Amino acid sequence: MNRPQRVVDEYDLVVIGAGAAGLGAARAGVGMGARTLLVSDGQPGGDCTFTGCVPSRTLVEAARAGVPYAVAAQRVRDVIAAIAATEDADVLRAEGIDVILERARFRSRDRIDVGGRTITARRVVIATGSSPAVPRIPGLRETGFLTNETIFDLPELPRALAIVGGGAIGCELAQAFSRLCSQVTLIERADRLLPDQDPLASAIIAEVLTREGVDVRVSAGLKTVLPGPHLELDDGTTVTATHILVAIGRRPPAADLAVGAAGVETDPRGYVRTDKHLATTARGIYAAGDVTGRTQLTHAAYQMGRIAVGNALGRWPATYREDVIPQVVFTDPEVAQVGILATEAPAGARIAELPMIGLDRALTARATDGFVKLVAGRRRLLGNLGGGRILGATIVAERAGELIHEPTLAMATGMFTGRLAATSHAYPTWSMAVQLAAAQFFMTIDGRTTRTVSAGVRPPRPGR
Structure with missing residues (x-):
């Protein structure tokens, strides 16, 4: 049952975005006694719960267990539903957080338009996440492709899956879908998989994936996509697949918050500029999570959200330390x-x-x-x-x-x-x-x- 929304236009803290960073920030704000509003144009939980960590790890575990794809896909849906139920709008309201599921847009540094209302905020945390990056490859958009936002909705197992990008997501899903009996080709432009990891780690994962039947192509970028689809690579080879998954990284969110109206600067890539305390270039406005362009991991985002609020509302600023944030690629x-x-x-x-x-x-x-x-x-x-x-x-x-x-x-x-x-x-x-x-x-x-x-x-x- 929905609890009635308080009609209050002035808040101590407004958090924009309800992914891991936003949830961490909002809960920290309430914990510090601040009147807190969480604004999101999507359901709380964000990428991690619905299209990222939760479905990916569930599919990886199901594939490891050797279950059929239909069973694995149902497990993904069940786990998403179970976790989403612990962080939906009603749960957050019961915790003392006001929630508005609308798009936000800055009018000035301390005024935000939300669903026809103008909200006044003493402090703001921007936590709008990121979205999948898609390369400008001739024929790719016309042919159609999948990202982490759509791959988990497939009603049937792809017969032949071409994955563009040999980073963490690409390697995890290559192994998972191969174990689920898809014919998988993994394409990476760099000279090795997991190019940001230790070279020996890259070599081991490439060997394991090849041993399990994944067709690993390194030093091969996607050049063009022809109907079929047929993927032409810049090393002169061709890959034929029934589905294409693009997993080349992330980009800033597409939603326009009009941050310029608040005096918030972005870098050339479009990420919000922050200092070591996660403060933006506008007084009283902080940013956390993927939108900062820093460590793009769920646990990092959650920690950034809490640090940002602590710095926004507290007296003694804390520093976000990227060097002690662990990262894991959930291959086997x-x-x-x-x-x-x-x-x-x-x-x-x-x-x-x-x-x-x-x-x-x-x-x-x-x-x-x-x-x-x-x-x-x-x-x-x-x-x-x-x-x-x-x-x-x-x-x-x-x-x-x-x-x-x-x-x-x-x-x-x-x-x-x-x-x-x-x-x-x-x-x-x-x-x-x-x-x-x-x-x-x-x-x-x-x-x-x-x-x-x-x-x-x-x-x-x-x-x-």
């Missing part, structure tokens, strides 16, 4: 990363690597594709005492998305690297991989102390 094995890559390690940094073949838990699961790689650097004044500090971690493993949080905690708290090695871990578990990798910074092999152990050195196991 998963790829997780936080901080810098080993390829970005500064002079004097040390790198330890443990291949999954050296972890007993991976052997028991017969899941030895992958590795743990830790980058450690010197601490100010203390140098490498206690192993220094963690600067970054990359993990490729069956449970990499769970394992990455231990190095993330070490980075966020400035923990000595040695504490990861010294903390007892249950045997045999996946998390022991982090402990064993960290221990390499302190190991003695053949009578000498080694700071960085090569992948060929097998660390000692605990006694059974």
Whole structure:
């Protein structure tokens, strides 16, 4: 039953957008005692709930379980409905948040038009997210294509699916649809899949996908699309498919908020400019989530939303730290990363690597594709005492998305690297991989102390 909407035109906080960033911001505002209005031109939950993380992970898990496509598609719908029910407008109103499901448009810095009303706001958080980027390829729009906003609505399994973009979304859905028995071709313009990840991680995922039957094409950009559809690539090859999925990244939202009227500047790409406190160029207006062009991840957006509101309403500004936001590619094995890559390690940094073949838990699961790689650097004044500090971690493993949080905690708290090695871990578990990798910074092999152990050195196991 809908609760009556309060007729109040003046708010302490107005949040525009109801995805992860908007929900985080609105809930933080109410928690700080602010009269809060959440405005959205779509249902609360945004991309993550309806077209992003939730349906994608559900489909990945269903494909891994080996169920038919019809069952997988129903699971996607069921999970979306279950999660959406926990964050719909009535739930938010019950939490003390006013909700208007209309489009917003700035009239000035502190006045916003919403559904025929003019709202006055002391503070504003812009959290309007992003939308799928679509390349200007001849014939693509005429032929038709799918994005993450439409792929999960397909009534039947694509017989032959061409995926343009070998990033996280492309790799996840390539593996999922291949396991659901689609014929999948994965096309990436760069010279490797997951081009923003560790090169070894890219190689492992490419090998796994190829082994499972995905036709992986790298160093191949989409040149044109002909009826069929037939995709002509710039390497001279052709791909024939029944469906095309475009997964090349994100772009700023298309909705026009008239941010210029509020004095909010955008960068050349169209993202809202923010400083380290997530403040925009207009006094009292902050931005959070994808619309900032920063880390485009659900958990990052939620954290940004809370930080933005804390800074807007509080006295002591907090800084958004992108370096301690973990990211996970939900392939099998998963790829997780936080901080810098080993390829970005500064002079004097040390790198330890443990291949999954050296972890007993991976052997028991017969899941030895992958590795743990830790980058450690010197601490100010203390140098490498206690192993220094963690600067970054990359993990490729069956449970990499769970394992990455231990190095993330070490980075966020400035923990000595040695504490990861010294903390007892249950045997045999996946998390022991982090402990064993960290221990390499302190190991003695053949009578000498080694700071960085090569992948060929097998660390000692605990006694059974």
